[in-house]
Amino acid sequence: MNDSELLFYNEYEQFYKMTGESKAFAAFCRDAFGQDFSQDGFSDVKQIDRILKYIPDGPDTHILDIGCGNGKMLGYLQERTNAFIHGFDYSGNAILAAQKAFPNRSEFRQGRIGEIDYHAEQFDLVVSMDSMYFAPDMEAFVRQILTWLKKDGVLFVGYQEGDVMPKTENVKTTVLAEAFDRCGIRYEAEDITRETYDLLSGKRLAALKHQKNFEAEGNREWFDLLMLQTDCVTEPFEQFSRKMARYIYVVRKG
Numbered sequence: 001m002n003d004s005e006l007l008f009y010n011e012y013e014q015f016y017k018m019t020g021e022s023k024a025f026a027a028f029c030r031d032a033f034g035q036d037f038s039q040d041g042f043s044d045v046k047q048i049d050r051i052l053k054y055i056p057d058g059p060d061t062h063i064l065d066i067g068c069g070n071g072k073m074l075g076y077l078q079e080r081t082n083a084f085i086h087g088f089d090y091s092g093n094a095i096l097a098a099q100k101a102f103p104n105r106s107e108f109r110q111g112r113i114g115e116i117d118y119h120a121e122q123f124d125l126v127v128s129m130d131s132m133y134f135a136p137d138m139e140a141f142v143r144q145i146l147t148w149l150k151k152d153g154v155l156f157v158g159y160q161e162g163d164v165m166p167k168t169e170n171v172k173t174t175v176l177a178e179a180f181d182r183c184g185i186r187y188e189a190e191d192i193t194r195e196t197y198d199l200l201s202g203k204r205l206a207a208l209k210h211q212k213n214f215e216a217e218g219n220r221e222w223f224d225l226l227m228l229q230t231d232c233v234t235e236p237f238e239q240f241s242r243k244m245a246r247y248i249y250v251v252r253k254g
């Protein structure tokens with residue numbers, strides 16, 4: 001399979017081209033998520049700040065973001081902790097932007113989940129926000145991530161259901177949780193579905209606020225996509241939560 005045949009590959013190339021140019025999208029992100037990380041996911045700065053406590057102090061701290069996009073979230077974490085930042089993503093446009101924006105104490109690589117590899121015990125923290133879904137073999141991928149972690153290192157995952165992944169019963173029945181179980185990996189999980197409903201409601205309002213700016217830039221199609229992505233919050237929470245869920249998983253390598 002070549003890159004362009006991968007799920008959403010062309011869409012992400014277009015997305016990261018747009019985020020590099022659009023002032024409307026940057027302003028939308030700041031309003032919707034509290035910070036502009038060029039989010040194509042469901043994570044605001046409140047979720048990202050939960051990661052900080054898993055980043056140890058010290059000059060030799062290395063953190064990895066899987067599906068890092070243009071690296072802005074890693075840049076934010078580096079600003080707060082001075083960690084060495086590593087990221088990979090299959091989007092060439094995203095990786096070029098990351099390399100340009102964050103040249104210090106960093107390594108950004110273009111590559112696909114399942115193919116790209118790192119040294120054993122290289123990272124104190126591996127984070128993946130809304131990107132584990134693209135693993136061709138979830139069980140093999142979580143085993144691989146665990147080898148990349150140092151002893152006591154942490155894997156932190158933001159994971160949505162009802163979007164790319166099917167909605168399952170609860171936090172223990174997701175494709176990711178079942179892969180952890182099959183690998184004998186213990187995890188802690190937090191259900192943040194209610195918080196996500198509120199976040200998506202804010203995302204819809206922020207998109208509407210910037211509609212005219214999207215249109216003035218010739219980016220009406222991205223505004224339409226934001227409307228489509230947030231259509232789910234036009235229903236009350238009870239209905240939303242039957243179709244969608246969001247969890248944070250934390251694994252500590254023993």
Ligand SMILES: C[S@@+](CC[C@H](N)C(=O)[O-])C[C@H]1O[C@@H](n2cnc3c(N)ncnc32)[C@H](O)[C@@H]1O
Nearest residue numbers: 012039040041067069089090112113129130134
């Ligand atoms: C839903 S976005 C999340 C991006 C970012 N982490 C965030 O929270 O906004 C998924 C990211 O994974 C990347 N991606 C998708 N499939 C991939 C794959 N097979 N290998 C590597 N990266 C992939 C996309 O380019 C995109 O940056």
